[in-house]
Amino acid sequence: MDNLLEETIAHDEPDATQLILTDIQSGLFPPGVWLKQVDLETRYGRGRNEIRRALDRLAQKRVVEHVPNRGYHVYKADGKLADDIAEIRIILETGVVPKVVAMATDDDLSSLRVLAERFESLILYGTVLELYEANLNFHRAFVQLSGNDELDGIIAELRQRTSSAPVSQWKTRARIEQSAREHHEMVDLLQARDGKRLKALIERHIRQR
Amino acid sequence: MDNLLEETIAHDEPDATQLILTDIQSGLFPPGVWLKQVDLETRYGRGRNEIRRALDRLAQKRVVEHVPNRGYHVYKADGKLADDIAEIRIILETGVVPKVVAMATDDDLSSLRVLAERFESLILYGTVLELYEANLNFHRAFVQLSGNDELDGIIAELRQRTSSAPVSQWKTRARIEQSAREHHEMVDLLQARDGKRLKALIERHIRQR
DNA sequence: TCATCCAATATTGGTACCAATTTATGGGAA
DNA sequence: TTCCCATAAATTGGTACCAATATTGGATGA
Numbered sequence: 001m002d003n004l005l006e007e008t009i010a011h012d013e014p015d016a017t018q019l020i021l022t023d024i025q026s027g028l029f030p031p032g033v034w035l036k037q038v039d040l041e042t043r044y045g046r047g048r049n050e051i052r053r054a055l056d057r058l059a060q061k062r063v064v065e066h067v068p069n070r071g072y073h074v075y076k077a078d079g080k081l082a083d084d085i086a087e088i089r090i091i092l093e094t095g096v097v098p099k100v101v102a103m104a105t106d107d108d109l110s111s112l113r114v115l116a117e118r119f120e121s122l123i124l125y126g127t128v129l130e131l132y133e134a135n136l137n138f139h140r141a142f143v144q145l146s147g148n149d150e151l152d153g154i155i156a157e158l159r160q161r162t163s164s165a166p167v168s169q170w171k172t173r174a175r176i177e178q179s180a181r182e183h184h185e186m187v188d189l190l191q192a193r194d195g196k197r198l199k200a201l202i203e204r205h206i207r208q209r
Numbered sequence: 210m211d212n213l214l215e216e217t218i219a220h221d222e223p224d225a226t227q228l229i230l231t232d233i234q235s236g237l238f239p240p241g242v243w244l245k246q247v248d249l250e251t252r253y254g255r256g257r258n259e260i261r262r263a264l265d266r267l268a269q270k271r272v273v274e275h276v277p278n279r280g281y282h283v284y285k286a287d288g289k290l291a292d293d294i295a296e297i298r299i300i301l302e303t304g305v306v307p308k309v310v311a312m313a314t315d316d317d318l319s320s321l322r323v324l325a326e327r328f329e330s331l332i333l334y335g336t337v338l339e340l341y342e343a344n345l346n347f348h349r350a351f352v353q354l355s356g357n358d359e360l361d362g363i364i365a366e367l368r369q370r371t372s373s374a375p376v377s378q379w380k381t382r383a384r385i386e387q388s389a390r391e392h393h394e395m396v397d398l399l400q401a402r403d404g405k406r407l408k409a410l411i412e413r414h415i416r417q418r
Numbered sequence: 419t420c421a422t423c424c425a426a427t428a429t430t431g432g433t434a435c436c437a438a439t440t441t442a443t444g445g446g447a448a
Numbered sequence: 449t450t451c452c453c454a455t456a457a458a459t460t461g462g463t464a465c466c467a468a469t470a471t472t473g474g475a476t477g478a
Contacts, residue, residue, distance in 0.1 A: 036460095037459075037460070038459080048434090049433075052461085053265060056262060056265070057265070057269055061269075068460090068461090069438080069440060069461080070440070070441095070460080084360070085359055087357055088301070088357065091301055091304030092297070092300055092304075095300030095303075095304050148297065149289075149293055150290070150294055154297060158363075245430095246429075246431095247429080256462070257463080258461085261430090261431085277469095278430060278468080278469050279429090279430080279470070280429075280470095
């Protein structure tokens, strides 16, 4: 049997969890809306079981909330919750700065620069979701430089919980452009090995002020 | 209907996820062992479905690993993985120090002191699991002082992933006693509002050196 | 005697069905 | 008309069954 490799890859099965998550992040399912199992079932063409498992996982991730015998609805991450999550992100992303500063090579800097430009170029013609992904990729690449493989996952999880963000985060065009500039500035400061200013910038960047 | 409140509380149903997790942390299920669904089913007296859901959740938390058509086995968190997780904990728990130092009241300090003593008193006659819980409670109370409600959950999740730790973490009696002393020292430094030394101590404490 | 293959068994994972609960609808009484 | 209750529809959640896959044990042949 030479189909061992094929079989594992062949199936185009982005699992339902990811599909639902993407639809939440794209704004299709706004915060507060109830996710009915039959609807999801037909929309994604998956069995009832997989949908239930996906919803349970999203509930564990606290992207949706589960109310027994009522169903699952998209969680609203706002007010204090959003602030708390932002604060944790700040602690983590500034916390790795020393290691990143110490370990980043010239190649790493170029890669970051590319990702920063990618984000910038999507401002004009990219969708909200593409912009969101590009931003995510930049930040992921940044923390990856610390060499800590787990950190990436933790931060990704945190970002997912501010699910309404993609729509509401970059309200104005001006704010998006500023984000793009800040990305470049982050690379600049990293190149200059200026950990102190870099931390301050990251904090401002995440707080969006 | 006056049984609304009763109904939600009455049932003594610590869900299977927690039960399995506790058994993993107590060392009953050592790292690497395969968790067979029927066994868990009979052991906890729960339906097949609940067991499956529990295993899936633990797999999401990366406490166990899922191998398709083979089952679930306890994850071994050692080497780089354990180091990465410890590092994240250090970033988080030292990261909140400024806020904790700023916000802690005298009452908070007393509460912490009680928890530190609780841990200390369990050294002699407590089980490993009780010691683990007491230690957890101390650290939770500490980060709770930051006022960030989400941080607690994140850290708890991280600790759970170093599941083999409770058994292997405190190898020697001397190490346990040092941990107890360090807890007290943390309260001392917090009382003195010495953030810098407190951060250093926490780092040493988590690294266990 | 040892390796290899095949059948028997055990285990996982999915599907379909049914019970429990909630929400919507409509009719009747104040 | 408005409120309330009963009945019907819709939705969730659990249980049982069955198919797919892996593992074990034994027989066969070199």
